[in-house]
Amino acid sequence: MHTKISFSVLTIILLGAIVAAGALSLNSGAADIPVLQGFADIWQGEQSLAATILGQIRMPRLVLAIIVGATLGMAGAAMQGLLRNPLADPGVLGVTSGAAFGAVCVLYFGAAAAAWYWLPSAAIIGALLSLVMVYLLAGLHSSMLALILAGVAMSAITGALIAVALNFAPSLYAMQEIIFWLMGSLVNRHWDHVHIALPLAVIGWLLILSRSRFLDALSLGEESTRSLGFNNHRERGILLFGIAISVGACVAVSGSIGFIGLIVPHLLRPFVGYRPGRLMFASALGGALLLILADILVRQFDSARELKLGVVTSLLGGPFFLLLILKTRSRWA
Amino acid sequence: MMTSTITLTANAQSISLSAKQVSLARDGNQILHNADLHIQAGELVGLIGPNGAGKSSLLRVMAGLLDADSGQVQLSTADQPPQLLANISGRERAQVLAYLPQQETPAWPLQVEHLVGLGRAPWHKPMSGKSARDKQAIEHALAITELQPLRQRIVTTLSGGELQRTLLARVFAGEPKIILADEPIAALDPYHQLHVMELLAEHAHQGGAVLTALHDLSLAARFCSRLILLQNGKIVADGQPIEVLTTENLEKVYGISAYVDCREEGVVIIPRKRVI
Numbered sequence: 001m002h003t004k005i006s007f008s009v010l011t012i013i014l015l016g017a018i019v020a021a022g023a024l025s026l027n028s029g030a031a032d033i034p035v036l037q038g039f040a041d042i043w044q045g046e047q048s049l050a051a052t053i054l055g056q057i058r059m060p061r062l063v064l065a066i067i068v069g070a071t072l073g074m075a076g077a078a079m080q081g082l083l084r085n086p087l088a089d090p091g092v093l094g095v096t097s098g099a100a101f102g103a104v105c106v107l108y109f110g111a112a113a114a115a116w117y118w119l120p121s122a123a124i125i126g127a128l129l130s131l132v133m134v135y136l137l138a139g140l141h142s143s144m145l146a147l148i149l150a151g152v153a154m155s156a157i158t159g160a161l162i163a164v165a166l167n168f169a170p171s172l173y174a175m176q177e178i179i180f181w182l183m184g185s186l187v188n189r190h191w192d193h194v195h196i197a198l199p200l201a202v203i204g205w206l207l208i209l210s211r212s213r214f215l216d217a218l219s220l221g222e223e224s225t226r227s228l229g230f231n232n233h234r235e236r237g238i239l240l241f242g243i244a245i246s247v248g249a250c251v252a253v254s255g256s257i258g259f260i261g262l263i264v265p266h267l268l269r270p271f272v273g274y275r276p277g278r279l280m281f282a283s284a285l286g287g288a289l290l291l292i293l294a295d296i297l298v299r300q301f302d303s304a305r306e307l308k309l310g311v312v313t314s315l316l317g318g319p320f321f322l323l324l325i326l327k328t329r330s331r332w333a
Numbered sequence: 334m335m336t337s338t339i340t341l342t343a344n345a346q347s348i349s350l351s352a353k354q355v356s357l358a359r360d361g362n363q364i365l366h367n368a369d370l371h372i373q374a375g376e377l378v379g380l381i382g383p384n385g386a387g388k389s390s391l392l393r394v395m396a397g398l399l400d401a402d403s404g405q406v407q408l409s410t411a412d413q414p415p416q417l418l419a420n421i422s423g424r425e426r427a428q429v430l431a432y433l434p435q436q437e438t439p440a441w442p443l444q445v446e447h448l449v450g451l452g453r454a455p456w457h458k459p460m461s462g463k464s465a466r467d468k469q470a471i472e473h474a475l476a477i478t479e480l481q482p483l484r485q486r487i488v489t490t491l492s493g494g495e496l497q498r499t500l501l502a503r504v505f506a507g508e509p510k511i512i513l514a515d516e517p518i519a520a521l522d523p524y525h526q527l528h529v530m531e532l533l534a535e536h537a538h539q540g541g542a543v544l545t546a547l548h549d550l551s552l553a554a555r556f557c558s559r560l561i562l563l564q565n566g567k568i569v570a571d572g573q574p575i576e577v578l579t580t581e582n583l584e585k586v587y588g589i590s591a592y593v594d595c596r597e598e599g600v601v602i603i604p605r606k607r608v609i
Binding site: 213216223228274 | 393396397398422423424425426427428431432433434437438439440441442443444447448451452454455457459503507
């Protein structure tokens with residue numbers, strides 16, 4: 001299935017949808033506030049309730065949804081292109097679980113309460129450390145398969161360590177905090193979270209996008225890519241580093257949010273003629289859109305017992321992914 | 334389209350690729366043993382030999398994709414003295430030398446023209462789109478491989494012959510002077526075999542150089558200006574097809590008794606029976 005639609009049209013449609021969903025997102029929440037009035041108050045520097053809710057709660061939440069969604073979508077597309085496999089996701093190399101483990105350590109020792117930056121910093125360090133470990137385990141000039149195996153091993157190890165942390169959690173409260181954090185959410189995030197996630201995410205995006213020609217060429221196979229003049233190890237290293245820091249930064253502020261990186265590239269692939277390079281940009285937009293919508297959905301339920309964003313994406317993503325596999329299995333068979 | 338052909342011919346004479354005393358061992362097996370070979374502009378050279386003789390390894394060493402344990406590969410182009418292939422950057426190498434692997438399966442259902450466009454990678458500049466030269470080269474590649482009617486087709490829906498032609502067009506799109514192809518006509522019907530060989534011969538005729546591993550000895554004799562016979566990693570014969578494809582060589586290297594006939598329209602080789 002190749003859908004006849006030009007890349008610029010697709011970009012405009014996605015951007016338009018993001019703007020619309022963003023407006024809807026600013027309008028949804030527990031408090032019923034006049035959004036336009038709120039913006040006017042922010043503009044004039046008035047400290048009204050609407051201005052505070054909009055500027056301090058809903059805007060950072062929307063901006064984070066865009067950053068996190070875009071990162072997960074782009075990283076998923078990059079990973080699928082790199083592994084030449086539509087079933088890969090950003091977590092394959094253990095980066096996500098490494099970040100989660102870093103965050104869990106902080107929650108376990110109760111350092112998260114000391115200062116807000118402990119949690120995201122630990123998650124980013126966890127993500128980078130697990131990437132370094134994967135490279136150490138597999139060897140610097142290893143095959144992609146060795147890297148995946150090392151990534152799976154690292155995921156298993158960090159998963160086990162997270163279980164240990166839960167097992168020996170100092171209090172029920174700490175345990176609950178860890179579990180809720182692992183589910184992923186954008187509630188109670190403020191501009192500080194944006195400030196820590198955005199620079200790293202942008203660096204990651206640029207690194208990932210700068211390798212789009214490499215991913216295109218990789219459609220032909222590793223050998224052909226090398227014969228076309230690419231230094232595969234170097235290109236792959238840059239790509240993985242970009243994925244690690246951007247995904248690490250996002251997991252650090254939002255917790256684990258699954259399936260975005262898997263589904264969005266899958267959905268958009270036919271619209272970009274299956275070209276891996278273009279898919280990354282389109283998936284960033286698609287990921288941002290999907291996460292804004294999921295975050296709106298979360299807010300439609302009872303706010304006393306919050307529905308976690310990661311739970312929603314998994315609930316929607318799992319069956320949806322199954323459907324995609326059933327629909328396309330003849331093609332990938 | 335014409336200009337690229339003319340420039341290719343103008344500085345054609347000085348293009349050459351040579352392997353000197355190349356040896357390669359993997360896991361204790363000697364794969365290549367002091368192989369010496371030289372190809373230059375205007376030549377279509379066939380690399381023949383039984384399975385496991387080292388044809389693919391030799392091609393990959395010549396393409397700079399595999400490092401030999403000893404020996405060296407030298408590339409000389411028009412404007413430069415001979416250089417070691419290992420000292421040339423990947424990008425510069427790819428602009429001169431193209432490699433077509435034995436089995437190249439596209440990972441995604443791309444369109445034919447997009448796949449062919451991937452061959453332009455060595456010429457891309459960072460942060461810029463497709464140049465006029467890129468478009469021209471892609472059109473030229475599609476034209477000579479007669480793929481223009483199929484340009485919108487999805488590569489996974491192509492027949493084996495069409496796919497091989499598309500992959501060859503990908504190679505031509507990069508405007509290389511030297512093409513190294515690993516069994517480009519294996520698993521093709523005779524029509525497509527002839528088509529691919531004609532395209533490679535035409536490239537050599539226009540001043541390029543081609544080294545290709547082949548299993549079809551009759552087609553090798555028919556199209557190649559020179560044949561190189563490889564046995565257990567050693568080059569045992571190198572010369573005109575008629576000099577190389579002797580009944581003695583076929584018996585010694587392939588272990589077959591074959592009927593070899595030199596006719597007006599080419600050499601005919603009919604394998605009769607195994608002798609070992």
